[in-house]
Amino acid sequence: MMKLLSQHPIGSHTQIWLIFNSPSNPTGAAYSAEELKMLTDVLLEFPKVNILSDDIYEHLTFDDFNFVTLVEVEPKLYDRTVTCNGVSKGYAMTGWRIGYAGGPKKIISAMRKIQSQSTSNPCTISQWAALAALTGPKDFIHENKYIFEERRNLVVKELSTIDGISCPIPNGAFYVYPDISKLIGKKTQSGNVISNDEQFALSLLEEKNVAVVFGAAFGLSPNFRISFATSMDELQTACDRISSFCKNLVD
Ligand SMILES: Cc1ncc(COP(=O)(O)O)c(C=O)c1O
Structure with missing residues (x-):
């Protein structure tokens, strides 16, 4: 990754994003905290790289694997990371079409602007169902x-x-x-x-x-x-x- 980034100098208007998904679709591979640290050390050297972390399989790990996010491992990346998740996998609610994201205010408001003009919003039934899933029992x-x-x-x-x-x-x-x-x-x-x-x-x-x-x-x-x-x-x-x-x- 370091080599790739060095070969492509980042101009003042260039937006570069690393899209990161662990555990992964399609391989099922997941990064441990130690592996993530190696990645975050490189990311610290490239402050213009934004990160989209797709944590949708957060609750589906095996053999006592400990799920952690990039930002938990390196909190200094917080201001340039968008974390997304949803109820499709861990809550087995694929058809309900609810995902959510957290990140820098500027990016989230731009996302809201685009979404409100394209798909408006998911139906309230799905939103209430997602709320029940996220706040209800987790056994x-x-x-x-x-x-x-x-x-x-x-x-x-x-x-x-x-x-x-x-x-x-x-x-x-x-x-x-x-x-x-x-x-x-x-x-x-x-x-x-x-x-x-x-x-x-x-x-x-x-x-x-x-x-x-x-x-x-x-x-x-x-x-x-x-x-x-x-x-x-x-x-x-x-x-x-x-x-x-x-x-x-x-x-
Ligand atoms: C990596 C990844 N992110 C997100 C999703 C969630 O998709 P959706 O909420 O549209 O079902 C999936 C589902 O296949 C996925 O594999």
């Missing part, structure tokens, strides 16, 4: 963590038994992002060549009816993303089908 957040952790463990275990798939263990969110570089160039039962991760996802959908998102869509290949925000039975079926799909690939 279910803890329970949900274990449900998601169980699902993650199942998917990682199953994918790790498949030849040619290498699956890192995510610390948070509800995604796994396995590497399939060893499968590139192989042929499916129907004769399709797995030339890249998009072809992998398409063939898996056509031949086994399993929907995944290919890595190129996120800028990192050859990988694919599985969301494990579904039941253990569905996940087991999906993993069995992915396994059978991969076993039938030929050179």
Whole structure:
């Protein structure tokens, strides 16, 4: 990052933003306080860089991972950080369309100006529901963590038994992002060549009816993303089908 910023000198009107998301969609990776400190040390050297921190998966972390924000690690970044969050993930309220942000007054009032002229406001029913979620009992957040952790463990275990798939263990969110570089160039039962991760996802959908998102869509290949925000039975079926799909690939 330091090299990138040094190569692009910042003019007086240039706005540079670092968009930061941990735990991450699509990988499920999460930055520890020590890792964040390394990042914030670099950011301190570049005072014109603003930060948009997307903390939406804050409540979905596993194995006693301790969620902290960039600004908690380095309070000096407070004046140039916009922190956003929402009720879609931790409160399982995806359809309610409520997100919120905190940050420097100037930026938040500019955001309000744009939003009030484009989408006006979310309906009051959603706003009251979000208020109830944020101020109500939180026990279910803890329970949900274990449900998601169980699902993650199942998917990682199953994918790790498949030849040619290498699956890192995510610390948070509800995604796994396995590497399939060893499968590139192989042929499916129907004769399709797995030339890249998009072809992998398409063939898996056509031949086994399993929907995944290919890595190129996120800028990192050859990988694919599985969301494990579904039941253990569905996940087991999906993993069995992915396994059978991969076993039938030929050179
Ligand atoms: C990184 C990230 N930020 C924010 C959101 C929340 O989106 P929404 O509130 O529109 O459901 C998501 C949902 O997929 C996400 O993955």
